[in-house]
Amino acid sequence: xxxxxxxxxxxxxxxxxxxxxxxxxxxxxxxxxxxxxxxxxxxxxxxxxxxxxxxxxxxxxxxxxxxxxxxxxxxxxxxxxxxxxxxxxxxxxxxxxxxxxxxxxxxxxxxxxxxxxxxxxxxxxxxxxxxxxxxxxxxxxxxxxxxxxxxxxxxxxxxxxxxxxxxxxxxxxxxxxxxxxxxxxxxxxxxxxxxxxxxxxxxxxxxxxxxxxxxxxxxxxxxxxxxxxxxxxxxxxxxxxxxxxxxxxxxxxxxxxxxxxxxxxxxxxxxxxxxxxxxxxxxxxxxxxxxxxxxxxxxxxxxxxxxxxxxxxxxxxxxxxxxxxxxxxxxxxxxxxxxxxxxxxxxxxxxxxxxxxxxxxxxxxxxxxxxxxxxxxxxxxxxxxxxxxxxxxxxxxxxxxxxxxxxxxxxxxxxx
Numbered sequence: 001x002x003x004x005x006x007x008x009x010x011x012x013x014x015x016x017x018x019x020x021x022x023x024x025x026x027x028x029x030x031x032x033x034x035x036x037x038x039x040x041x042x043x044x045x046x047x048x049x050x051x052x053x054x055x056x057x058x059x060x061x062x063x064x065x066x067x068x069x070x071x072x073x074x075x076x077x078x079x080x081x082x083x084x085x086x087x088x089x090x091x092x093x094x095x096x097x098x099x100x101x102x103x104x105x106x107x108x109x110x111x112x113x114x115x116x117x118x119x120x121x122x123x124x125x126x127x128x129x130x131x132x133x134x135x136x137x138x139x140x141x142x143x144x145x146x147x148x149x150x151x152x153x154x155x156x157x158x159x160x161x162x163x164x165x166x167x168x169x170x171x172x173x174x175x176x177x178x179x180x181x182x183x184x185x186x187x188x189x190x191x192x193x194x195x196x197x198x199x200x201x202x203x204x205x206x207x208x209x210x211x212x213x214x215x216x217x218x219x220x221x222x223x224x225x226x227x228x229x230x231x232x233x234x235x236x237x238x239x240x241x242x243x244x245x246x247x248x249x250x251x252x253x254x255x256x257x258x259x260x261x262x263x264x265x266x267x268x269x270x271x272x273x274x275x276x277x278x279x280x281x282x283x284x285x286x287x288x289x290x291x292x293x294x295x296x297x298x299x300x301x302x303x304x305x306x307x308x309x310x311x312x313x314x315x316x317x318x319x320x321x322x323x324x325x326x327x328x329x330x331x332x333x334x335x336x337x338x339x340x341x342x343x344x345x346x347x348x349x350x351x352x353x354x355x356x357x358x359x360x361x362x363x364x365x366x367x368x369x370x371x372x373x374x375x376x377x378x379x380x381x382x383x384x385x386x387x388x389x390x391x392x393x394x395x396x397x398x399x400x401x402x403x404x405x406x407x408x409x410x411x412x413x414x415x416x
Contacts, residue, residue, distance in 0.1 A: 053092035082119035133194035144177030168209030199263035310355030
């Protein structure tokens, strides 16, 4: 069959394109900006009318709708992406004689309670009324090496202390991306009965705490301390982060996690002729996943520590350490009078600026400037104030780990 996959550049859509191509289908990829002969332009923010879809469906036998957003950002709104555009697509499929439509929905959509669930369920319900062969799949939390949610949860699992929302007792049943794509491929086979809704879940349910422990074990990381974060505190943080662009924790996602995400794997097992994968088989001793997870939070930790050093030094120099003692130290390196005052407060402002930009504008140039300044300070102090080299608190020697952090950040910095 000639199959149009909408959302072909997304995590689920890309995996579906590969799986359907292996099954022998001719795959047409629906993307926002086509760049190859097998791609066509679709934009769920604008393709809201049947007439806009009809030209895209010429010669198409089946359609898979794999477009979705977890949180609203900019012009991407749940109502257009999940409801209005799919409804127009489904009407156009009926008018164009498309044989079969597979709607990738979400487990729990029928329960409602959030704008995300409600918009998905609205499209599902509308599809049921169309005179076409429809299939609705409702996947649980999807695991895949390239998936954003999987990367997020692996990163959380790799932290030295496990922060568990409300104790981490939320029920989940993650499904592997390969199982989901196998289901969709099966549903496109003419021999498979049409017009069915199917929960797509993993073999067994776990709670959030167990999922974190399983992911941590799969990365060969040792057991660690867990702490429970009160649900009220998570809710308050979600309300604040609701206004932060790109935030994964929002009031919507927190409500969805609280609802849980489990289903019955038996209908899926009958369809595939086998059981879905268990969560403990998703990854096994995955060094790549471990390194990726650690790399996700390591720069944040290092940058936070650096920012504290720079900002703390500025505040101590400005308000805590006696100004007369600071000026006396400057005199020993032959900086006197107004020059000493300018050097002192210039250094304070520079430290403060470095601390702020470490948080807001990190980059290789910043790390190089900070490293050069620390080296300069260390050389001057070593020559003019040699007693600090043998000081029991090691004020100069402690510059070595800071330089090591800067070298690490400089080496790992990517283009922005």
